[in-house]
Amino acid sequence: MHQLVLIRHGESTWNLENRFTGWTDVDLTPTGIAQAVAAGRLLRDEGWDFDLCYTSLLKRAIHTLWHVLDEMDRTWLPVVKDWRLNERHYGALQGLNKAEMARQYGDQQVLLWRRSYDVPPPALQPDDPRCERHDRRYAHLKPEQIPLTECLKDTVARVVPYWEQTIAPAVRAGQRVLVVAHGNSIRALIKHLDRISDTDIVGLNIPNGVPLVYEFDDALRPLGRRYLGDAAAVEAAAATLAQHSVSG
Numbered sequence: 001m002h003q004l005v006l007i008r009h010g011e012s013t014w015n016l017e018n019r020f021t022g023w024t025d026v027d028l029t030p031t032g033i034a035q036a037v038a039a040g041r042l043l044r045d046e047g048w049d050f051d052l053c054y055t056s057l058l059k060r061a062i063h064t065l066w067h068v069l070d071e072m073d074r075t076w077l078p079v080v081k082d083w084r085l086n087e088r089h090y091g092a093l094q095g096l097n098k099a100e101m102a103r104q105y106g107d108q109q110v111l112l113w114r115r116s117y118d119v120p121p122p123a124l125q126p127d128d129p130r131c132e133r134h135d136r137r138y139a140h141l142k143p144e145q146i147p148l149t150e151c152l153k154d155t156v157a158r159v160v161p162y163w164e165q166t167i168a169p170a171v172r173a174g175q176r177v178l179v180v181a182h183g184n185s186i187r188a189l190i191k192h193l194d195r196i197s198d199t200d201i202v203g204l205n206i207p208n209g210v211p212l213v214y215e216f217d218d219a220l221r222p223l224g225r226r227y228l229g230d231a232a233a234v235e236a237a238a239a240t241l242a243q244h245s246v247s248g
């Protein structure tokens with residue numbers, strides 16, 4: 001049997017300010033740091049250990065991983081950072097306030113932007129100062145690989161090949177893998193692993209900073225997934241997120 005642990009980053013400054021974030025590189029809040037520390041402590045106390053870690057190119061995920069590994073006394077572990085684990089690109093909505101947009105465009109439109117599987121939000125213009133095409137961290141990519149917007153389907157199209165070509169072979173080879181990523185890059189991976197339909201994925205929300213354990217058979221077919229820690233608290237956090245994604 002193989003295992004994999006996934007963690008969504010702790011609360012970010014723009015989670016707190018209720019702003020569409022996407023590829024904007026905002027940091028953790030003090031609460032987000034505390035969530036990351038608690039996740040590391042939980043993993044340590046439950047006897048988890050890892051050989052290899054993957055994260056995105058965004059500091060809210062990278063710093064979450066730092067805090068988790070620091071709690072586990074494993075800051076020396078190899079860490080692979082890849083853009084394909086980045087959050088879903090939020091296009092021209094990046095930086096705007098979710099509640100404000102709901103007031104302007106209505107809850108249904110905001111829910112469509114946030115959770116529809118295949119309708120992307122309005123795209124950024126390539127000359128928009130928010131566009132990441134001039135950001136050095138993506139200089140190894142062709143400009144057209146750097147999104148101007150993404151729906152979840154687009155995120156699946158980059159996360160799943162990364163899973164299949166890079167992370168899954170490591171898990172299959174017996175490496176104990178920890179992935180720290182983002183709400184929607186994790187939803188993309190879960191959708192693929194658990195064959196969740198395009199409509200059912202709308203209702204799946206990932207709480208910040210809670211380790212999610214997958215178990216697989218030898219052929220890497222998922223046997224189940226479960227959150228570590230207090231089940232009631234995890235459920236309450238996911239329910240709040242679900243409510244929030246409707247009301248902006």
Ligand SMILES: O=C(O)[C@@H](CO)OP(=O)(O)O
Nearest residue numbers: 019020021022087114183
């Ligand atoms: O703003 C974002 O990038 C994401 C994650 O915080 O938000 P949402 O819940 O709308 O997917």
